[in-house]
Amino acid sequence: MATVTFEQATRIYPRADRPAVDTLDLAIGDGELLVLVGPSGCGKSTSLRMLAGLEEVDAGSIRIGDRDVTDSPPKDRDIAMVFQNYALYPHMTVAENMGFALRIAGVGKADIGRRVAEAARILDLEPYLARRPKALSGGQRQRVAMGRAIVRQPQVFLMDEPLSNLDAKLRVQTRTQIAALQRRLVVTTVYVTHDQVEAMTMGDRVAVLKDGVLQQCDAPGTLYDRPANTFVAGFIGSPAMNVVTGPGVDGGVRLGGAVLPVPRERLARASAGSGRITVGFRPEAVDLRAGDGVPVVVDVVEQLGSDACLYATLGAADDGDVLHTADLVVRTEPRSAPAVGEPVTLRVREDHLHVFDPVTQLRVD
Amino acid sequence: MTIASDDPRVAAVTAPPPDAPPAAPAAAPRRRRARLTRNRWGYAYVAPFFLLFGAFSLYPFLYTAYISLHEVRLSDIDGAEFVGFGNYTALLQNEFFWNAARNTLTIGILSTVPQLCIALGLAHLLNYRLRGRTFFRVAMLMPYATSIAAATLVFGQLFGHDYGLINALLQGLGLDRVDWEAGTLSSQVAISVIVTWRWTGYNALIYLAAMQAIPNDLYEAATLDGASRWKQFIHVTVPALKPTILFTIVVSTIGAVQLFGEPLLFSGNGMTNGGASNQYQTLGLLMYDQGWTNFRLGQAAATAWAMFLIILVVVGACALIARRRARAER
Secondary structure: OOOEEEEEEEEOOOOOOOOOEEEEEEEEOOOOEEEEEOOOOOOHHHHHHHHHOOOOOOEEEEEEOOEEOOOOOHHHOOEEEEOOOOOOOOOOOHHHHHHHHHHHOOOOHHHHHHHHHHHHHHOOOHHHOOOOHHHOOHHHHHHHHHHHHHHOOOOEEEEEOOOOOOOHHHHHHHHHHHHHHHHHHOOEEEEEEOOHHHHHHHOOEEEEEEOOEEEEEEOHHHHHHOOOEHHHHHHOOOOOOEEEEEEEEOOEEEEOOEEEEOOHHHHHHHOOOOOEEEEEEOHHHEEEEOOOOEEEEEEEEEEOOOOEEEEEEEOOOOOOOOEOOOOEEEEEOOOOOOOOOOEEEEEEOHHHOEEEOOOOOEEEO | OOOOOOOHHHHHHOOOOOOOOOOHHHHHHHHHHHHHHHOHHHHHHHHHHHHHHHHHHHHHHHHHHHHHOEEEEOOEEEEEEEOOOHHHHHHHOOHHHHHHHHHHHHHHHHHHHHHHHHHHHHHHHHOOOOOOHHHHHHHHHHHHHOOHHHHHHHHHHHOOOOOOHHHHHHHHOOOOOOOOOOOHHHHHHHHHHHHHHHHHHHHHHHHHHHHOOOOHHHHHHHHHOOOOHHHHHHHHHHHHHHHHHHHHHHHHHHHHHOOOHHHHHHOOOOOOOOOOOOOOOOHHHHHHHHHHHOOEHHHHHHHHHHHHHHHHHHHHHHHHHHHHHHHHHO
16 A cells, blocks of 8 residues: 655656656555556656666656655565566466466465465456466456456556557456456556546546646546646547637637637637637537537538537638647537538537637646 | 378369369379479479489488498498498497497587586576677677687697696696596597587577567566566576577587587597597597598498487487477466
């Protein structure tokens, strides 16, 4: 049982021009499941490996509980890690794999057997204890890797994309199991993934990283409702939030000839620097209507059954002054979805509008 | 696919077109001929190898077997006289054969075991991120690229009695000089040193290649499991190298049974008797001695075949052990 604290932790790879992890400050509570998420190359795995002791810390410090582990070797950190490729020892049986750390630590045979059997029972691995990893399916291997971590009864679990080698269906199943197991064992866990759905569903809190810099660390709901900047806004949520930049005018932002209303005070602050304003709205926060609103043309309609996704571009009178990187996405009722090519107008529910400063990209409240 | 494949699936695939006569007995040779013509380019491409193999490997091999059943003098090769297994029974009753076999065995053990152990250790060290890794890797292959003659002559000097560097060092340490060439054990140790020096780097490179195929996250997992470098070597590296180690054991054993150049040149005078009391005469030297010193080709051929059979037995035993282990691990 322990907390984990990153304090200004920095990792610069030799011959790299910028840090892989840049002055990371992160406090992880006792028994918490914290997910590190971000696109590839964002430094999430490096952060985890710094905590594991597999990667040097060039500046700052890392503490587990009250102990400063910045320079201690991995074996003294009382941690266990689940690797992306599981890293099971191929010549050892499942039981030997799970008991290896205990054997190295000099724990008695009977004790090892008892703890391995206990972990095997939790993970439904009992029939496979005498098998070698190559005789197991992907999901079973993944559970052995989990078991190897559990048997050690460490202070902290580290998981490096443990589900990325499973097929989609098994991934969803296993992610629930891991989250449930973590809640049952109440062990502080740091979990790395690039999949924001995994992050949102599993984490007590989620830390979003980009280019080695921590963008935001919050509960999944907060992350979704109040993203700290445009990157988090676009990264969290599927389909992604629509983020559009346009000229600020009296009462709102001008998009496609119409004005999308923005509350006066936020409008003033966001557009103070450049006269422009960035707004974001989630696909489900949109009402489609004929009449007034932002005119768009529907390009593609995706029927998902439970709802439909419209991919649309801004309608006729685009001033050439509007920036949006992707199509606008609107989630709507599947039965009443407009047809492709049909011009519609959209209105954003006011309390679901996110406002960002177009220069700093930061949220304006 | 082999020419004589009787596999029914193959037959089905290569079945003649429907307009071929249905007569069953005549169909088989016709089908075979059809198969030969269809695959003629394949056979053409592999032919050069098999021609060379036949002329320079298979024919000498079989001819040696033929010779070994005859009494043949080097001066009168055509005057072969059939003696059945006489050469073989003579060989088994020959004290020189047993002496040479014993020498070959001890030199083999004295050279193969340290050679492979050192190679494994060296490969492990070279597997780390060393500065100038490439240099070390090339340097390791240098002994292998050196001619046996040059190496053995240099080592012969080093092991010399009066002016040899090694005896000078021994004396410097206050120890007695050793007459390396004269003693049984000492001469065999000296020859083993030469063999080890020549082949260690070669084996180390083979081990190194196999080590680099071991995924790095296994070592990371072992580190987190608290295993020291040594334990990682024992529990991760060595198990992963098992097939490679078996391979090098087989290759080194074959080399050891055929050992010839080093003991021949170690004497310094080109004699094939392997020292005054045959103390380092190997099977290879004995064979040469019989054929080209005593001109008894039939006897030499029998010795050659005996060496071949020894290799077959050793390699077969290795394969058997490997298969049993693999089955046990399944």
